Amino acid sequence: MRVQRLNLDAASFRQLERTHTAADGSPDGDAVRQAVLDIVASRGKMQNPETGSGGMLVGVVEEVGEESPLGLQVGDRVATLVSLTLTPLVIEDELRGWDGRSEQVPADGYAILFGRSIAAGIPDDLPAELSLSVMDVCGAPALTARVVRQYDAPVVTVIGGAGKSGSLSLAAARDAGAARTVGVVPHQDEADLLEAAKLADAVAVADARDPVALAAAVEQAGGPADVTVVCVDVPGCEGGAILATKQGGTVIFFSMATSFSAAALGAEGLAADVTMLVGNGFVPGHADYALSLLRGHDGVRGLFERRL
Amino acid sequence: MRVQRLNLDAASFRQLERTHTAADGSPDGDAVRQAVLDIVASRGKMQNPETGSGGMLVGVVEEVGEESPLGLQVGDRVATLVSLTLTPLVIEDELRGWDGRSEQVPADGYAILFGRSIAAGIPDDLPAELSLSVMDVCGAPALTARVVRQYDAPVVTVIGGAGKSGSLSLAAARDAGAARTVGVVPHQDEADLLEAAKLADAVAVADARDPVALAAAVEQAGGPADVTVVCVDVPGCEGGAILATKQGGTVIFFSMATSFSAAALGAEGLAADVTMLVGNGFVPGHADYALSLLRGHDGVRGLFERRL
Numbered sequence: 001m002r003v004q005r006l007n008l009d010a011a012s013f014r015q016l017e018r019t020h021t022a023a024d025g026s027p028d029g030d031a032v033r034q035a036v037l038d039i040v041a042s043r044g045k046m047q048n049p050e051t052g053s054g055g056m057l058v059g060v061v062e063e064v065g066e067e068s069p070l071g072l073q074v075g076d077r078v079a080t081l082v083s084l085t086l087t088p089l090v091i092e093d094e095l096r097g098w099d100g101r102s103e104q105v106p107a108d109g110y111a112i113l114f115g116r117s118i119a120a121g122i123p124d125d126l127p128a129e130l131s132l133s134v135m136d137v138c139g140a141p142a143l144t145a146r147v148v149r150q151y152d153a154p155v156v157t158v159i160g161g162a163g164k165s166g167s168l169s170l171a172a173a174r175d176a177g178a179a180r181t182v183g184v185v186p187h188q189d190e191a192d193l194l195e196a197a198k199l200a201d202a203v204a205v206a207d208a209r210d211p212v213a214l215a216a217a218v219e220q221a222g223g224p225a226d227v228t229v230v231c232v233d234v235p236g237c238e239g240g241a242i243l244a245t246k247q248g249g250t251v252i253f254f255s256m257a258t259s260f261s262a263a264a265l266g267a268e269g270l271a272a273d274v275t276m277l278v279g280n281g282f283v284p285g286h287a288d289y290a291l292s293l294l295r296g297h298d299g300v301r302g303l304f305e306r307r308l
Numbered sequence: 309m310r311v312q313r314l315n316l317d318a319a320s321f322r323q324l325e326r327t328h329t330a331a332d333g334s335p336d337g338d339a340v341r342q343a344v345l346d347i348v349a350s351r352g353k354m355q356n357p358e359t360g361s362g363g364m365l366v367g368v369v370e371e372v373g374e375e376s377p378l379g380l381q382v383g384d385r386v387a388t389l390v391s392l393t394l395t396p397l398v399i400e401d402e403l404r405g406w407d408g409r410s411e412q413v414p415a416d417g418y419a420i421l422f423g424r425s426i427a428a429g430i431p432d433d434l435p436a437e438l439s440l441s442v443m444d445v446c447g448a449p450a451l452t453a454r455v456v457r458q459y460d461a462p463v464v465t466v467i468g469g470a471g472k473s474g475s476l477s478l479a480a481a482r483d484a485g486a487a488r489t490v491g492v493v494p495h496q497d498e499a500d501l502l503e504a505a506k507l508a509d510a511v512a513v514a515d516a517r518d519p520v521a522l523a524a525a526v527e528q529a530g531g532p533a534d535v536t537v538v539c540v541d542v543p544g545c546e547g548g549a550i551l552a553t554k555q556g557g558t559v560i561f562f563s564m565a566t567s568f569s570a571a572a573l574g575a576e577g578l579a580a581d582v583t584m585l586v587g588n589g590f591v592p593g594h595a596d597y598a599l600s601l602l603r604g605h606d607g608v609r610g611l612f613e614r615r616l
Contacts, residue, residue: 052569086577118579139576253568253586260561260568260586261360268447268589269394271426278561278568278584281576 001059001113003091005129006084006105007136008036008055010164011233011256012048013103019050029100036105040091047085053256054084055103057111058122058132069115077128079135080111081118081287088112104129104308120287129308130301131291133164138290139281140165140254141172144229146283147250148172153179154226157218159208159241161185162194165254166231167303170199171293173227182221184208186232193306197299208232214240230255238262239270247273254279309367309421311399313437314392314413315444316344316363318472319541319564320356321411327358337408344413348399355393361564362392363411365419366430366440377423385436387443388419389426389595396420412437412616428595437616438609439599441472446598447589448473448562449480452537454591455558456480461487462534465526465552467516467545469493470502473562474539475611478507479601481535490529492516494540501614505607516540522548538563546570547578555581562587 008016013032020031040046046054061076072078080087089111097106113119122131148156156173160166161183173181183200185191191203206217208230214237218224228245230237235257242263245251251274253263263276294300316324321340328339348354354362369384380386388395397419405414421427430439456464464481468474469491481489491508493499499511514525516538522545526532536553538545543565550571553559559582561571571584602608 052567053573082577082579083573085573116579117577256569256572258568259360260566260571261564263568263586264564264589265361265391265393267586269390269425271390271424271590272588273590273592274588276586276588278571278575278586280580280582280584281572282579282581284581 001078001111002062003057003059003089003107003109003111005058005132006046006055006107007057007132008046008103008105009048009051009053009256010103011051012053012055014233015048015050027101032100033095033098037091037095040089045084045087045089051256052085056080056084056132056136057087058128059111062110070113070117070119072119077122078119079122079132080113081120081135081138081282082113083281087117118282123291126291130304133304133308134168134290134294135287137165137168138286139283140229140231140279141168141293142283142286142289143252143277143279144169144227145172145176145289147227147252147277148176148178151226153177155180155182155223156227156229157182157184157223157225157244158200158229158231159184159214159237160230160232161200161203162190162303163231164304164307167197167199167300168290168293169229169231171297171300175293180222182218182223182225184214184217193303197303199297199299208240209234209236211240211243215243218244225249227252230258233257235259239266242267242270242272242274245272245274250275250277252277252279309386309419310370311365311367311397311415311417311419313366313440314354314363314415315365315440316354316411316413317356317359317361317564318411320359320361320363322541323356323358335409340408341403341406345399345403348397353392353395353397359564360393364388364392364440364444365395366436367419370418378421378425378427380427385430386427387430387440388421389428389443389446389590390421391589395425426590431599434599438612441612441616442476442598442602443595445473445476446594447591448537448539448587449476449601450591450594450597451560451585451587452477452535453480453484453597455535455560455585456484456486459534461485463488463490463531464535464537465490465492465531465533466508466537466539467492467549468538468540469508469511470498470611471539472612472615475505475507475608476598476601477537477539479605479608481537483601488530490526490531490533492522492525501611505611507605507607516548517542517544519548519551523551526552533557535560538566541565543567547574550575550578550580550582553580553582558583558585560585560587
């Protein structure tokens with residue numbers, strides 16, 4: 001593939017911004033760009049050594065292996081739905097078109113997909129940047145819908161409900177039969193945005209890293225939840241998510257900032273009989289489903305367009 | 309509680325042994341003991357800073373809060389089933405009775421349980437060390453049984469089948485209706501042990517960190533599995549577990565060495581539609597169930613007794 005654009009994983013980009021700062025503490029875009037170039041040069045792929053995460057890319061098919069099962073043609077414009085951490089990548093333009101201040105990285109270079117990779121065509125009816133931004137998190141709404149359908153009219157809480165995977169997960173929860181959806185956000189600004197988007201039956205403001213505060217806020221909004229979906233990219237949200245979920249409920253962790261041991265030991269330590277899922281980014285049909293949610297919900301589309 | 313014995317988490321103990329070595333590279337027991345003392349002194353609890361994990365303890369109830377819901381009496385001899393990472397602990401004997409060469413740590417000191425902690429009485433019919441060793445991993449067989457029951461006559465693979473949680477999980481899988489159980493071990497020695505224990509229909513030798521080798525070994529033994537249970541305490545087994553599991557199957561990660569991002573991105577990168585569970589150490593009735601498996605399976609009991 002000829003690469004046109006990288007879309008960095010949000011947890012990875014935040015980590016790079018936090019690490020590479022100017023004298024006044026603000027993010028240093030040039031240093032962030034150089035850090036990405038260094039990672040790709042040394043690892044042969046974009047994998048943040050701290051977060052372990054990557055992102056995805058958009059490009060045009062340059063060459064197709066004779067036995068490739070991917071169904072692609074030379075000239076197809078596609079997004080890769082396999083992580084950048086598993087995609088051999090060479091950058092050839094030093095990322096000159098990127099200021100290091102956004103997860104969306106214009107780039108020229110090439111990448112290689114394998115027979116078990118996934119790539120999806122970019123739809124004609126939506127701007128490419130918007131489609132890419134949706135596809136980047138399309139595993140979250142698909143898995144949320146699947147889990148919500150396993151319960152009878154459940155209460156569903158989405159932590160980080162105003163974000164990309166969060167807003168799609170709220171739309172998916174309602175689509176899949178949730179009786180009540182609760183969106184949790186960290187600040188009143190985001191609460192206003194999420195309320196205006198009309199994606200949640202209730203919006204709660206709480207610090208997801210404070211388990212007692214989070215559980216109290218969710219309870220006041222109609223919880224505890226049968227299904228809790230964690231979509232925030234900050235560490236330390238495991239305990240709160242568990243505490244805000246009913247016995248017999250399910251917590252789905254989509255954040256790459258999730259600590260496996262904090263989740264496992266937190267549930268044990270709270271004697272919480274909850275099912276905890278590692279958010280698998282692949283569910284068959286996930287890209288089409290996420291795009292259909294975007295097309296069908298102006299609130300989702302509005303939240304995505306703000307971020308482009 | 310007056311503390312009598314700590315049982316360190318296996319991943320934590322291995323990490324301490326690897327880090328604190330004598331000049332010839334062998335584990336230095338005195339240095340391991342000092343490391344545990346330092347951790348408890350600085351953190352107020354036994355939580356390995358590298359692995360994030362702890363273990364459990366045995367002791368005698370010294371005092372019961374007026375409103376405690378735990379149903380304990382002063383003088384009860386109990387094991388805590390909540391992680392040491394969540395248990396305030398003071399050690400008062402400098403661990404003089406421990407040589408630093410085993411996960412079982414004789415200790416004198418005190419610990420505090422909370423209203424949402426779990427403690428189980430130590431049964432009279434089994435040696436206390438044996439019961440403690442079983443209770444330490446009792447979440448694994450209970451959750452394995454629950455997941456196996458969700459499938460119709462599944463193939464179940466347990467990676468690390470000759471270990472503590474592994475042997476119990478194999479017994480639980482058969483008990484819960486598995487059509488075929490496969491135990492994976494790293495060496496022929498362990499294969500001989502596991503075959504003699506008669507806990508698995510097939511025993512395969514493979515390096516679980518090598519995805520292709522692991523998947524091939526499991527396939528030859530009757531896989532891929534509907535349910536794969538990861539019970540080995542080494543990093544890097546996520547990809548192999550995913551690759552050795554059928555589409556629509558479930559992987560349960562019990563190892564504290566599991567990387568959340570490696571699991572999430574590995575499944576996505578392989579386009580693997582598998583459910584991935586964080587192994588929750590708490591399932592109601594887990595201690596009694598694990599002890600009943602030990603009593604009912606001489607093979608399990610033999611593998612546990614070897615390790616005391």
